[in-house]
Amino acid sequence: MASQAPNMLPLLYNGLEALNRNLHANYKVRRLNGLDRVASTHAIPVTVDEFAMIQRHFPIVFSAGESPVPIALMGLHEGTNTFFDEKGVAREGNVYLPAYLRRFPFVLARLREDSDELSLCFDPTSGAVGEFSEGEPLFEGENPSEATNAILQFCEQFEQAGQRTQFFMNELKEAGLLMEGEVAIQPEGSEQPFIYRGFQMVDEEKFRNLRGDELRKLNQNGALPLIMAHLFSLSVIREIFARQVQQGTGPIAAPQPVPAEA
Template sequence: MIYERAVPISSERHRDWSLEAGRNYAFAKEVNSVPLLAAEFIAAATDYAIVFAGDDKNIFPSVILGMRANENNAVDAEGNWTGGYVPAFLRRYPFVFARSDDGKTFTLCIDEEHEGFNKDGKGERLFDAEGKRTRYLESMLTFTREYQGLFDRTQLFCKRLMEHDLLKPAQAQFSLPGGQSAQLGGFFTLDRDKLKALPAEVLAEMAKTDELELCYVHLQSLNNLTPMARRIAASQAAAPEADEAAVSEDA
């Protein structure tokens, strides 16, 4: 999605490298959605719509950042983040874990194409003069490890939803500046009626694990589609205000 050349981090290969990460999110300007951890639902739902992306066999929460393909409305032309909450998926970049084929081993990798990755000593060093991990690299390893743990927990939540057939295909229909109409599809939303029809013992278990809360946070977040469409219109001075967006089930 945003990684171009992720390679395992090693003292032999990256001993003299530094990372100037900064606050520039230009690397994400062409992604209109990114994965979202279950632990981020409440924070993200203040500003964005949370949906589920994937297929009938494998789905994962995703946060909508733009109404058009290859367009992130939370990043301006200079690469500044203009939205609210920044998803951990983007805060983790350019680091990422690579999982072994057997799923038991994780290797910390870095995208060597990141514009801030350099041999000029700018930013934070990954290794010290003796080839040992710096405090910065250790902190990023911890952050990425925590991310992976939360990722696995989110997958369990998604498996619960699929196990009880609680998701349905949906699409968002809205109007863009200039009178153009468009739709955003290819995602799933929760079926409220099926959720309410679950057996009492299943609902009780989901309440204990906070999964029930996540379901309703997701449903509430869908109301952010209309404000998002209006913000797109407001960002263009000569454009009329966008019409109300709506989420509907696919036919």
């Protein structure tokens, strides 16, 4: 899910550079106060390991196309994120932060398209990795530092979660449960609903009509609670809509005519 060849940069990454002791012996990693590029990103990839937490805060839907992945919606329009301000600082401290964001600016990536070997890389444009006076060193002499080992372990766990996520997506496709998504929201005072498309979701009718053996298979594979988490999370779309309206980034309903005086 996450590993990409260098010429196919993952979302939010503007470049990839392999971490190398000879080149980066004096580099440190420091905490960023914000990540401005998140502010214009309305959907973040998530893994099945996170569904239980994600569903509390974000709608979980699936990207369009032949190879869909689960995504958490943070806004309903391109370029809109209701959970981060324009500087990429979280507006609230109690909202779950997807692992995809916590991993940044690091990633395990294939440096050669003809090889499955993954290397620990970072985005050199992130501002989080460099020859800084502050931060944690990435190397201690000839060896990776404790910080680097922790980063590598987190990225490896993310990759493993990505594999489990791909298995889940294959289960959905095999069962024929994915459909083109559509959500209609009609705010008070608006004559016409606002329609949102461009994603996929589980077809609830097909899901309800699955045979017993098909349901049993989904349950045994661990897919059943994940499907339920996805379906439950869809109600949060209205909350995202309300957040956009409150922040002034949502659609504005046409003014209603004023009744004529009798």
